[in-house]
Amino acid sequence: MELIADSLAILARWDVALALLVGSVGGVLIGAIPGVGPAVAIAILLPATFSMDPIVGLTVLLGIYGSSMYGGAIPAILINTPGTAVNALTTYDGYPMTTRGEPRRALSLAYSASFFGGIFSVICLILFAPVLARIAPLFGSREIFLAALLGIILVVVAHRGQTLIAAALAGFGIFVQSIGLEPVKYTQRYTFDQPFLSGGVDLIVVVLGLFALSQAFVLLTMEDEKTRLTRLRGGVFQGLRELARHPRIASVSAGFGVLMGMIPGVGEFTAQFMSYTYAQRTSKRPEDFGHGSSEGLIAAETANNAVPAAAMVPLLALGIPGEALTAMMLSVFYVHNVVPGPALFQNSMDFVVALYIALLILNVLVMVFLLVATKPLVQVVRIPNRFLGVCILTLSFVGVYSLRNSVTDCLMAAAFGILGYILKRLSMPIVPIILGMVLGGIMEVKLRAAMARVRAPLDFIDRPVAFILFCMIGVVLFIHIRRVLLDRREIREAEWQTKHRSTRFGGLMSRRKNSLLKARGKAVRARHSRSPRR
Amino acid sequence: MHLAEPSMSSEKERRFAGPRRGQLVFALGFIAISGLLIVQIGVQTVWVDGVRLAAQPRFWPAVGLGLMVAMAGLHLWRLPWRRVTRFDRTEALRWLMVLEYCAWFMAYVLLVPILGYLPVTLIFVSALAWRMGYRSRGMMAISALFAISVVVIFKSLLSVRIPGGAIYEYLPGALRSFAILNL
DSSP states (O other): OHHHHHHHHHHOSHHHHHHHHHHHHHHHHHHHSTTTHHHHHHHHHHHHHTTSOHHHHHHHHHHHHHHHHHHHHHHHHHSSOOSSGGGHHHHHHHHHHHHTTOHHHHHHHHHHHHHHHHHHHHHHHHHHHHHHHHHGGGOOHHHHHHHHHHHHHHHHHHSTTOHHHHHHHHHHHHHHHHOEEOTTTOOEESOTTOHHHHTOOOHHHHHIIIIIIHHHHHHHTSOOOOOOOOOOOSOSSHHHHHHHTOHHHHHHHHHHHHHHHHSTTTHHHHHHHHHHHHHHHHOSOGGGTTSSOHHHHHHHHHHHHHHHHHHHHHHHHHSOOSSHHHHHHHHHHHHTTOOOSHHHHHHOHHHHHHHHHHHHHHHHHHHHHHHHHHHHHGGGGGSOHHHHHHHHHHHHHHHHHHHHOOHHHHHHHHHHHHHHHHHHHTTOOSHHHHHHHHHHHHHHHHHHHHHTTOSSGGGGGOSHHHHHHHHHHHHHHHHHHHHHHHHHHHHHHHHHHHOOOOOSHHHHHHHHHHHHHHHHHHHHHHHHHHSOOO | OOOOOOOOOOHHHHTOSSOSTTHHHHHHHHHHHHHHHHHTHHHHSOOOTTSOGGGOTTHHHHHHHHHHHHHHHHHHHHOSOOSOOHHHHHHHHHHHHHHHHHHHHHHHHHHHHHHOHHHHHHHHHHHHHHHTTOOSHHHHHHHHHHHHHHHIIIIIISOOOOOOOGGGGGSOHHHHHHHHHHO
């Protein structure tokens, strides 16, 4: 109780209240505009939050992260276009509800499910915080190194079908973070004698290039889409009542969200997929899924909104971000010399709980805002794509230039923007680059520190947590290799089954000719055999 | 290099995550750049005698570049396509189209310290909106409003570090300092 009172004291400031309001409303708006997404917004706002207190800056960013998914459900349900990537599953059941004339019901259900997911995860984590505070000190340098390695492996293997290129891009991230003056022996690494590379490549420059500028380029080079909005009718509270009829699906989905959110590199998509599959398998009407099922909508929205709070766990407890958005938030901690990790849990538990309470308040604020302002809010989906591109390009300038007022930073961000654009065009993942950069830096420092105390290679895993992490890495790699081998066998079998002779006209005629010749030959031979011998 | 003949796609092609166009060009380019970088490792990093492998300055660039070369090589080997088609070339040209917007962005960056944040943002947003085909009075007004609000929010309210334009030096006393701080 005392801990919660201390945490509330941290939050009881006008600037934190303003940050909560800006974060929640801004996040919903950003989520509701298809093509922006929380990553772009956080990347742009990151340098602006450096001048704020850590709690204020983090509240704004966390607000955007947590509330964007609420907003993202609006275009997913109304125009079949997910506002953020994680709302893709919402379109499966949300849009069919709109087409049969129930947009308000779908929206209300999505808000209620998201609200439940958000609140459930925060309460779980507040209760779980004391346990985490006990576990976190067991993590020394080698454990953090192994956890970061596990994180990077999970991020790579999570991109099924693209594992090889995801690993190559993670390698690129590790390489980029190693550029510049190396801090131990003070030698230059890949600076090509250019002074601007001596300080290294800033994470924010890369993030802004890969997320914001690339998105601006994508929008500027695409056509505007015509959107038709459906009129909203019906009560806004019916979703809460409907949600109360499916407590099992809601709580299991939120549970999946919390669990998956805590594991680095896994995140919303896996949580949603697992909850949706669970809901479909246990439903009395599984045939409705994908055709406007309320259970499907609840599973998807509850799971994705339970993730943000849980994703903060590896970041706060170990200093290891599990995905791109928390990786960006890590830089806010570093700028203020607040080092997330076991020490933060031991010394500043009130700060950690304050962040969770901020998330709790945020969910309530967003819910109230949405219940009141959905009608005018849906109009933001009308903003034309290319104009949105102009806006993002303008805002990206603030993000990059305000960092160091450096033209070379802007040039580098533009180069990363082009790379991000190419990756987006090819549907390749961007997140491994960011996590390669962040986790690569952590692994470099922690491995150096850990190896100083290790005599034989096996000493590295002689502590229980290190051994468990090592085993987990082994299991993840084993499962992945097994899956790759099974996939290959499946492909080979499928190719064998569909193997057919050429369908080209020439080939067809050739086969026909042979058969004709054969038949003709038979006929001729038969006639000859019947004809009287001379 | 010649055109791909129209053929039925194989199971491997059907299961490939992402579009076909541009994949081969990207993989070849990525490997070429990674190869060039790894060749430079002896010159661009140093090996310090008497230091353990994990603490060597060369270790982590080698890990990163090694992963890049090995994994991109495997990716290229597993790609279901071996020929650059005209679709790949069209895609590569589309990547180059983005250079125009990079030029817009860099012009914006270079002009802000000279002409000042507010004037350049006003010109930039309106001109780019015009270039993108939004030429109605309404859209021009929205562009100007957006530009002004960006400057007010970031420079005047959040005091983000963006220098005042060199042109502001010619303004009279109080207006000069106001412009440098807020516009």
